[in-house]
Amino acid sequence: MKHSLSDLAIFGGPRAFDALLPAGQTNLPEWAKVQEMFSGIFKRHYFSNHGILAQELEEKLCEYLNVRNAVTITNGTIALMHTAVALGLNGKVIVPALTHPATAQALSWAGLTPLFCDVDPHTLLITPELVEPIVRKHEASAVLAVHLWGGVCDVDGFEALSSKHSIPIFYDAAHVFGCNPHGTMVGAAGAAEIFSFGADNILNAAEGGLACTNDDELAAVLRNLRSSYGRRKNVPIPVNANGRFSEFQAGLALLSFNDLEKNRIENRGRLNQYIDGLSDVDGIEVRAPDGREKHNCQDVVIIIDEASFGLPRDMLFKILVSENVSLKNHFSVGVHRRPPYSNDPDERSMMPVTDMVAGSVIMLPSGQVVTEKCVEKVCSIIMYAHNNAEEIRRLCK
Amino acid sequence: MKHSLSDLAIFGGPRAFDALLPAGQTNLPEWAKVQEMFSGIFKRHYFSNHGILAQELEEKLCEYLNVRNAVTITNGTIALMHTAVALGLNGKVIVPALTHPATAQALSWAGLTPLFCDVDPHTLLITPELVEPIVRKHEASAVLAVHLWGGVCDVDGFEALSSKHSIPIFYDAAHVFGCNPHGTMVGAAGAAEIFSFGADNILNAAEGGLACTNDDELAAVLRNLRSSYGRRKNVPIPVNANGRFSEFQAGLALLSFNDLEKNRIENRGRLNQYIDGLSDVDGIEVRAPDGREKHNCQDVVIIIDEASFGLPRDMLFKILVSENVSLKNHFSVGVHRRPPYSNDPDERSMMPVTDMVAGSVIMLPSGQVVTEKCVEKVCSIIMYAHNNAEEIRRLCK
Numbered sequence: 040m041k042h043s044l045s046d047l048a049i050f051g052g053p054r055a056f057d058a059l060l061p062a063g064q065t066n067l068p069e070w071a072k073v074q075e076m077f078s079g080i081f082k083r084h085y086f087s088n089h090g091i092l093a094q095e096l097e098e099k100l101c102e103y104l105n106v107r108n109a110v111t112i113t114n115g116t117i118a119l120m121h122t123a124v125a126l127g128l129n130g131k132v133i134v135p136a137l138t139h140p141a142t143a144q145a146l147s148w149a150g151l152t153p154l155f156c157d158v159d160p161h162t163l164l165i166t167p168e169l170v171e172p173i174v175r176k177h178e179a180s181a182v183l184a185v186h187l188w189g190g191v192c193d194v195d196g197f198e199a200l201s202s203k204h205s206i207p208i209f210y211d212a213a214h215v216f217g218c219n220p221h222g223t224m225v226g227a228a229g230a231a232e233i234f235s236f237g238a239d240n241i242l243n244a245a246e247g248g249l250a251c252t253n254d255d256e257l258a259a260v261l262r263n264l265r266s267s268y269g270r271r272k273n274v275p276i277p278v279n280a281n282g283r284f285s286e287f288q289a290g291l292a293l294l295s296f297n298d299l300e301k302n303r304i305e306n307r308g309r310l311n312q313y314i315d316g317l318s319d320v321d322g323i324e325v326r327a328p329d330g331r332e333k334h335n336c337q338d339v340v341i342i343i344d345e346a347s348f349g350l351p352r353d354m355l356f357k358i359l360v361s362e363n364v365s366l367k368n369h370f371s372v373g374v375h376r377r378p379p380y381s382n383d384p385d386e387r388s389m390m391p392v393t394d395m396v397a398g399s400v401i402m403l404p405s406g407q408v409v410t411e412k413c414v415e416k417v418c419s420i421i422m423y424a425h426n427n428a429e430e431i432r433r434l435c436k
Numbered sequence: 437m438k439h440s441l442s443d444l445a446i447f448g449g450p451r452a453f454d455a456l457l458p459a460g461q462t463n464l465p466e467w468a469k470v471q472e473m474f475s476g477i478f479k480r481h482y483f484s485n486h487g488i489l490a491q492e493l494e495e496k497l498c499e500y501l502n503v504r505n506a507v508t509i510t511n512g513t514i515a516l517m518h519t520a521v522a523l524g525l526n527g528k529v530i531v532p533a534l535t536h537p538a539t540a541q542a543l544s545w546a547g548l549t550p551l552f553c554d555v556d557p558h559t560l561l562i563t564p565e566l567v568e569p570i571v572r573k574h575e576a577s578a579v580l581a582v583h584l585w586g587g588v589c590d591v592d593g594f595e596a597l598s599s600k601h602s603i604p605i606f607y608d609a610a611h612v613f614g615c616n617p618h619g620t621m622v623g624a625a626g627a628a629e630i631f632s633f634g635a636d637n638i639l640n641a642a643e644g645g646l647a648c649t650n651d652d653e654l655a656a657v658l659r660n661l662r663s664s665y666g667r668r669k670n671v672p673i674p675v676n677a678n679g680r681f682s683e684f685q686a687g688l689a690l691l692s693f694n695d696l697e698k699n700r701i702e703n704r705g706r707l708n709q710y711i712d713g714l715s716d717v718d719g720i721e722v723r724a725p726d727g728r729e730k731h732n733c734q735d736v737v738i739i740i741d742e743a744s745f746g747l748p749r750d751m752l753f754k755i756l757v758s759e760n761v762s763l764k765n766h767f768s769v770g771v772h773r774r775p776p777y778s779n780d781p782d783e784r785s786m787m788p789v790t791d792m793v794a795g796s797v798i799m800l801p802s803g804q805v806v807t808e809k810c811v812e813k814v815c816s817i818i819m820y821a822h823n824n825a826e827e828i829r830r831l832c833k
Contacts, residue, residue, distance in 0.1 A: 061481070061482060063485070064481055064482050064483055064484075067478060067481070067483065070474075070475060070478040073474070073478070074471060074474075077467075077470070077471075077474070078467060081464060081467045081470070084458070084461055084464070084804065084805045085458060085461050086461055086464065086635040086640070086642040087461075087634065087635045087642045087643050088460070088635070113510055113511065113514075113643070114510065114678045114680070115678065116677055116678035117510075117514070117678065120545075140676055141663075141676065141677075141678060144675050144676045144677055145677075147675045148517075148545060148675065148677060150547060237484065237678075237680075238483040238484045238485070238682075243483070245483040245484045245682035245683065245684055246484050246510070246678075246680055246682045266538075275775060276775075277776055278541050278544045278545065278776055279537055279538065279541045280513055280538075280541060280542075280545055281511045281512065281513035281514065281538060281634075281643075283511070283634075283643055285635075285642035285643045286642065287642055287684050287685075287688075288684075291684075378672060378673075379674055379675055407481065408481045
């Protein structure tokens with residue numbers, strides 16, 4: 040607990056955490072179960088290229104997500120790249136400016152040009168209404184929508200937009216595995232939905248990705264793109280790439296999938312603790328899922344209102360980092376303002392909501408390693424910073 | 437052993453192998469050691485993004501390969517893509533037509549156009565002499581040379597070519613980890629050398645890749661491209677991508693690296709057994725390393741002279757596959773004749789050596805799972821096919 044300003048590490052005090060409290064190293068299954076799973080891989084002596092565990096995982100995920108095809112791929116970014124190429128897209132593709140940089144970068148790797156769209160101020164998602172004028176103006180060849188922080192796009196509205204303008208919609212669903220808004224599991228909408236099984240996510244294979252689609256032909260192209268040599272029917276593809284998912288990734292993902300409900304409950308507990316712990320701090324809004332049957336609660340996202348909180352986001356960010364709290368900053372600048380896109384004249388068009396959110400967001404630590412005690416400490420640092428904002432501002436000048 | 441034609445599985449006989457003899461699932465370390473290594477990952481609760489094991493691996497490989505920077509990346513293809521982008525290349529890049537398709541495909545993903553070059557009939561490698569006329573004619577922006585099947589390119593000659601024409605040379609070294617021709621370890625030549633730690637290779641992380649370079653600025657760009665967020669100095673990069681190497685990959689690679697000399701000796705033993713077992717079969721040449729201090733012996737490559745052997749390569753391929761021998765066919769067609777390159781008018785230029793080799797090569801099974809008994813069986817099937825070639829041809833018509 041901090042009692043005076045000199046207790047803050049930023050002013051030379053001892054760090055609140057002796058070891059770095061890591062960001063994005065969330066849930067892993069029990070080691071004993073992993074041992075059993077991995078020993079099977081060694082017995083079978085088959086390590087990669089659409090092995091028996093990858094096949095089992097794909098089958099289970101098809102059933103769970105209620106989708107015809109679930110194609111495991113190296114990681115989420117590569118899965119997005121493959122999907123963009125498999126869809127045969129050209130030219131410009133609309134993406135939200137408020138997203139992980141990888142969403143836009145995957146398009147660049149696929150030879151496409153991202154066309155940025157601002158987001159709705161309440162849901163922080165792009166909407167058919169925001170997208171349609173851009174489609175009309177720029178001849179976009181597709182829309183890559185992003186379900187963000189548990190929020191899920193208006194897939195029915197996008198379906199109508201897709202039909203009306205005859206352009207495919209696909210989804211970056213990296214953050215929303217297991218979310219089930221209004222009773223419909225995310226995974227089967229649009230031309231494809233792409234998940235990440237990176238260490239940040241509730242379904243954690245250390246690294247990993249998944250492309251889901253009800254279009255069997257698209258799935259066949261994806262399977263060939265991934266290079267599962269000889270394991271599925273051969274179809275012509277634009278260009279091959281190594282997107283293979285190893286048996287070790289598949290083993291971790293299968294066990295993580297078994298733990299899904301447990302991890303969901305633990306994540307919910309941590310999120311609730313943050314909500315409670317920060318409820319008395321003016322100017323901090325903890326984004327919380329609302330009205331959904333199921334939510335993965337994996338991201339703890341706070342939005343800071345500088346006027347009420349008393350400090351700008353960047354200053355709170357620095358205070359937390361100096362206490363040994365690792366914070367990701369993928370969202371701290373809209374992607375339209377990041378290289379290589381910031382040189383594009385299109386980027387200079389106004390994205391007021393994205394700029395506002397990106398300038399005021401912090402993603403707080405979550406995952407197994409973040410104990411109740413850790414959450415308590417993080418909340419108390421934030422509260423202390425708020426209560427002493429004026430003096431901190433003065434000292435930091 | 438086959439005693440009559442009807443003993444061949446292709447003519448309805450029992451398969452020589454009850455279970456598929458896998459291709460490209462080579463050496464893994466002992467399970468007990470993997471358990472110990474992986475339990476540490478669980479204890480540290482840090483799974484990916486340039487963790488402690490990835491750092492240890494990079495340090496060890498720098499020392500072993502005698503190179504300033506060794507950057508671990510998801511897989512070899514992604515490492516090639518990242519390197520091509522990090523080098524800031526544009527336009528056309530020369531590659532051998534006789535290579536794994538991934539070499540050329542990585543260039544395509546990086547927005548570059550492969551310009552194919554035929555190989556030397558003895559070394560099966562491209563040479564400065566073969567490359568220079570293409571550089572003059574086509575304004576190539578770089579050369580991506582390939583060290584193939586243990587054979588290592590004339591790096592001094594390419595260095596001279598690079599200086600003379602002011603274009604970078606980089607190397608696909610996927611097949612030659614640990615090779616040490618004439619006392620110089622492969623890994624530090626040209627602008628960069630890229631290895632694969634895929635399950636096919638002597639250093640096996642199930643999936644994995646490595647970009648090596650003595651150019652510290654190029655390495656910094658590669659580390660940022662890979663997205664090791666916040667772990668190294670930030671430098672501007674063309675476009676980010678997820679090329680992260682997980683701690684599980686790093687743990688496997690470290691143990692595999694410890695086993696390198698053991699695996700080298702085992703591979704050499706298998707290769708020698710194939711050489712002996714096929715020495716009496718006319719029309720079969722087993723490619724063998726020659727005059728090198730160290731060789732990884734990971735690939736067992738045979739070249740079939742149809743006239744002397746009595747059967748075309750494709751027929752021997754079918755005979756072996758029907759006996760449950762899994763054979764890779766990445767090299768069975770020159771990359772200039774594969775989509776998407778086969779539509780390119782340049783591809784119609786003559787590549788006589790590549791076409792000859794690609795049309796006559798088979799890569800035989802290797803790796804831990806291929807016991808002495810297995811090699812014996814494979815050799816005896818090949819010998820039986822040779823001794824009964826005329827009748828097999830007649831029956832297959």
